[in-house]
Amino acid sequence: MIHIGRRLPPLPAPTRTQPDWVQADPRFIERASERAQAREGGGWCVLDASHRIGSTPRRFQVEGEAYVVYRGESGRVVVAPNACPHMGAELHEGRVEGDQVLCPWHGLALGPEGRGTWQCIPAHDDGALVWARLIRGERPTERPITNPRPEAWIGGVIRQEARCEAEDIVANRLDPWHGTHYHPHSFATLRVTEKSLDRLAVRVAYRALGALVVEVDCTFHAPTRRSIVMTITGGDGESSVVETHATPMGPGRAAVIEATLATSDRRGFGLAQKAAPLLRPFIERRAARLWVEDVAYAERRYAMRQKARRHLQLAAE
Ligand code: FES
Ligand SMILES: [Fe+2]
Numbered sequence: 001m002i003h004i005g006r007r008l009p010p011l012p013a014p015t016r017t018q019p020d021w022v023q024a025d026p027r028f029i030e031r032a033s034e035r036a037q038a039r040e041g042g043g044w045c046v047l048d049a050s051h052r053i054g055s056t057p058r059r060f061q062v063e064g065e066a067y068v069v070y071r072g073e074s075g076r077v078v079v080a081p082n083a084c085p086h087m088g089a090e091l092h093e094g095r096v097e098g099d100q101v102l103c104p105w106h107g108l109a110l111g112p113e114g115r116g117t118w119q120c121i122p123a124h125d126d127g128a129l130v131w132a133r134l135i136r137g138e139r140p141t142e143r144p145i146t147n148p149r150p151e152a153w154i155g156g157v158i159r160q161e162a163r164c165e166a167e168d169i170v171a172n173r174l175d176p177w178h179g180t181h182y183h184p185h186s187f188a189t190l191r192v193t194e195k196s197l198d199r200l201a202v203r204v205a206y207r208a209l210g211a212l213v214v215e216v217d218c219t220f221h222a223p224t225r226r227s228i229v230m231t232i233t234g235g236d237g238e239s240s241v242v243e244t245h246a247t248p249m250g251p252g253r254a255a256v257i258e259a260t261l262a263t264s265d266r267r268g269f270g271l272a273q274k275a276a277p278l279l280r281p282f283i284e285r286r287a288a289r290l291w292v293e294d295v296a297y298a299e300r301r302y303a304m305r306q307k308a309r310r311h312l313q314l315a316a317e
Contacts, residue, residue, distance in 0.1 A: 001188055003205070005214040005236040011193060011203060023192060024177035033171040035197045036222035042141030043133045044124070045226060046245035046257045049157030053077055053130045057101050059092035062134040064250040067121070068092045069130070072099030077123045078112055079132040085110070085118035128155060128259045129245070135226075147229045150239045150263035154276040156283030157259045162295040164302030166226050166246035166254045172298045173220060173228040173244055176202050182293055186286070188213045201233070237264050242287075252302065256295065258287055 047053070047060050047069055057070040059082055066082040068091040076099055082091050089105040096102075100111030112120050122133040124144055131144045162169065179190040179202075187206055194201035200220045205213040217234035230242040240262040247255045260283050263269070272279065 001205070001213050002211050003215060004208060004212050008203065008215055008217060008235050011191065014191075020177040020181065024175055028195070028197075029171060029175050032174045032197045032200075033167060036170050036174070036228070037167055037225050039222060039225045040141070040145060041135055041138050041225045042143075042145050043135045043138045044131045044141070044144035045135055045247040046144075047079070047130045047132055047247070048159050048257060049259070050125050050128055050130055052157070052159075053125070055096045057092045057094060057096060059090065060132075061249045061253075062132070063136065063248050065134075066090070067132070067134065068094075068101060069123075069132070070096050070101060072096060072111070074099050076112065077125050077130050079121045079123040079134070080110065080114075081118060083118075084108060085116055128153075128157060128261060129243075129257065135248070145224045147223045147227075147231075147241065147243065149241055149261055152269070152273060153240070153261040153263045154272055154279055154283070155259060155261040156280045156287060157257065158284050158287045158291060159255060159257045160288070160291050160295055161249065161253065161255050162298050162302075163252055164254055164295075164298045165252065166248045168298040168302045168305075169244065169246035169254055169256045169294075170222060170226065170228050171301060172294050173230075174200070174222075176200055176204075176220065178297070179204065182297065183290055186290060189215075193217070194219075236266075237262055239263050252306075254298075256291060256298075258291065260284075260287055 045062055053069060053071050055071060057068050060067050060069055067079055068082040069079050071077050084091055084103040086108050089103050091101050091103060094102045094104040100109040102109055110118060114120055124131040133140055176192055179187040187204055189205040191203050193203055198221060203217050205215040208214050214236055216232050218230050218232045220228060220230050222228045227245045232238050232240045243259045245257045249255055
């Protein structure tokens with residue numbers, strides 16, 4: 001293992017070292033997850049990366065309902081029910097003209113002005129992600145509840161779907177102890193340096209290339225019930241963030257949308273910013289690889305929770 005990048009001050013030796021499986025206390029993770037679930041969501045959820053919402057209408061499912069999403073000519077993101085108010089055709093199969101979508105069956109033009117019961121839903125493009133206020137039963141906020149981001153970043157966004165609930169995706173991130181065991185290809189060493197129900201701090205050496213590793217300090221916290229943010233607090237890339245968002249699609253279905261927004265105070269960063277579109281696939285490939293495993297983790301957690309729920313139901317009958 002060869003360390004590259006900035007060296008971090010050594011950590012005090014742990015008073016007592018317990019194996020990771022002992023440190024990963026399921027009751028703690030459960031409590032931290034409950035704490036995250038109690039936070040506000042403002043009714044907003046993330047749909048996908050800003051750069052993937054364009055003039056081709058797309059279909060998204062949130063809490064069992066289907067929506068059409070596209071970017072109009074003016075740059076405005078439109079989110080609306082996917083069923084045409086005329087005879088119910090699926091609008092994502094239509095095409096965009098100006099800021100309107102033309103229904104594929106009889107050509108009705110629908111757009112931001114709405115038509116009868118067919119009305120657009122508040123949407124927000126924050127430059128990295130597109131959000132919509134689609135979650136029912138929450139106190140709505142004017143804008144999504146977001147976390148500070150670096151001023152200048154290069155990044156990528158991945159989106160994957162999973163057979164679990166949004167809370168299983170957040171809970172996966174509240175268990176950093178699985179890092180080196182479950183993702184040995186990405187993490188060489190990992191030590192949890194601070195642990196509270198609101199914040200976890202970790203020193204991690206991630207594999208940059210082959211035997212080359214970069215060591216950073218980072219924190220995890222959940223600003224809302226559907227998101228968890230990793231912030232680099234020391235080492236190379238300080239202030240970079242990885243935002244993981246979970247969007248409920250329907251019973252037992254959720255999407256994970258993760259934005260990696262990397263920054264650096266190194267001289268070459270300006271150049272890297274110019275090459276941002278070229279770097280994006282690399283960043284996205286790396287994040288996607290981790291999420292293949294983390295989706296399996298979240299799905300397994302969900303399956304175990306379902307099983308426990310069934311046992312409880314049977315016991316109560
Ligand atoms: S179903 Fe859309 S115009 Fe007829
Ligand atoms: Fe993981």
